[in-house]
Amino acid sequence: MISRIDLRGSLEDPRDLLPRAEFDVEAALEKVRPICEDVRHRGVAALVELTERFDGVRLGSTRVPEAEISAALETLDPKVRAALEESIRRARLVHHEQRRTDHTTQVVPGGSVTERWVPVDRVGLYVPGGLAVYPSSVVMNVVPAQEAGVPGIAVTSPPQKDHGGRVHPTILAACALLGVREVYAVGGAQAIAMFAYGTEECAPVNLVTGPGNIYVAAAKRLLKGRIGIDAEAGPTEIAVLADDSAVPAEVAADLISQAEHDPMAASVLVTDSLALADAVEVELERQVAETKHRERVTEALTGRQSGTVLVDDLEQGLRVVNAYAAEHLEIQTRDAAAVAARVRNAGAIFVGRYAPVSLGDYAAGSNHVLPTGGCACHSSGLSVQSFLRGIHVIDYDRRALAEVAAHVVNLANAEDLPGHGDAVRARFAEGELDLHSDWTVPDA
Structure with missing residues (x-):
């Protein structure tokens, strides 16, 4: 029902080898x-x-x-x-x-910058x-x-x-x-x-x-x-990083729960246990037959965006899930919290068998509007910060500006923007500023 990608022994960058939905x-x-x-x-x-x-x-x-x-x-x-x-x-x-x-x-005394949100x-x-x-x-x-x-x-x-x-x-x-x-x-x-x-x-x-x-x-x-x-x-996605301590029925149920969103939904299992992969496959066959949206789920699980990825060990598994940068990442391993702490790229991380993705969908307190399609390597999920803008408020008095005027003028000249320096000079009387410096603009 779900395809397999065997990365055991592979030294290649996994990013181009992992299943992805077509989303043009x-x-x-x-x-x-x-x-x-x-x-x-x-x-x-x-x-x-x-x-x-x-x-x-x-x-x-x-x-x-x-x-x-x-x-x-x-x-x-x-x-x-x-x-x-x-x-x-x-x-x-x-x-x-x-x-x-x-x-x-x-x-400096008389000079401050405030960041307002x-x-x-x-x-x-x-x-x-x-x-x-x-x-x-x-x-x-x-x-x-x-x-x-x-x-x-x-x-x-x-x-x-x-x-x-x-x-x-x-x-x-x-x-x-x-x-x-x-x-x-x-x-x-x-x-x-x-x-x-x-x-x-x-x-x-x-x-x-x-x-x-x-x-x-x-x-x-x-x-x-x-x-x-x-x-x-893009289409919703789940990745599950699991070892042989994971419960096959629970892993399968979690993959199905994501697949029922949409025929393009991605469900990916990353494991170093061939026995677990086999057992999850058996559970998928059983559970999909009983689920309400089995046609939609079957299309998602058999699509190119879903699959089981076999790895040598958890070290390689971590490299794979960091490369995949899943919207939702479950860690179902021994010492799951320690493994989760090493994940750098994920929209949200669900630690252990009692934190399924569906908890986060509804009632964990976290947000379920998360980056998809590998964007979790550079983007965050929705939060209060998404609706705020940081505005810098610069407040300098006359003395504080005078103390830094030479640096502003010299940098303005270095960028060939003398008007920037003149905007500082205009605030002081002729000869009032000490703009002498050993540094001069080099010849073009």
Whole structure:
């Protein structure tokens, strides 16, 4: 069911040998460009037509009435409400601690630099629809934005044909629990364009966050610069680093749990135990036959993006998972905490058998909006910092500027930008500054 890649004895760089999903954002750009331009020029009229074309829903208005949001919460299953409330509580505990405080450094007497952390003014949060419903993504996007102090928060999610052309009621209920009253029934690339350009019903935003399909990712790439983005999220992925102490049934269940997201989801096992690999294969055959979304799961597990990677030992296993840089990485080995401490590249690390990825999806307190496609080697998951900007405030008095003036002038001359030096000279009377130095600009 799942392919094998044998890296035992290999000294090659594993990055080009590991399974990856095909996710060509560049090719999708040309498809989303006219969509975004249409929204830019025609606003709501374009959104209505595009939503009817792509979602089979005819909108009267893109904005969800507040009464509909409140009603969704009133009819929510009490068990689901309790679960969402606990998810929100735990997420707030973790994200509240992430908020940075302003800090002032006294560089010299009379001269200081303060770093202020200021939230963006307005964010657009994308909650995907499609094959599943994701109220958990409402929590993961909204909580860090609120903890950062963002004053303007808007949520959008695709309208659901099966729910009368409305946003899924569980998503609306999650918005209600979080106090979000600005919700739009728009999905896909057109939703990103709506946030970027604004329409008659939706004011433009400064930043867009949240995962989506390839067209959402392409629209983010196209409009980056006009808006800030969190990432170009690709298909979801899990890697499990395991030795012979791992429980095959649990490893298989975790691989399946990720595969049920999407046929393009990646499930990768990295192990130095051939016996474990064989046992997991047997468990996959058994469990997939019993799972609800077995067709989707089978397509994901048999796709080129999934596989079992055999390694010589945990040292090589660590090199492999660091090269893979998984969105979600489970460590199911002896002394899992020590092994996890040696991982450098992962969106989130789940330590030991009692920290499955699904815990992080809903109720660990961590954030599940994470870098995919190997981007964890240079990018982080969504956090309070995603919604903050660091602004340096420079405050020097006359004496402090005078003391450093010669260095500023000399560096300005070195860069052949004498006007920079003149901007300092202009603040003092002729001859007041001592700009003498043994250093001179060399001849060109």
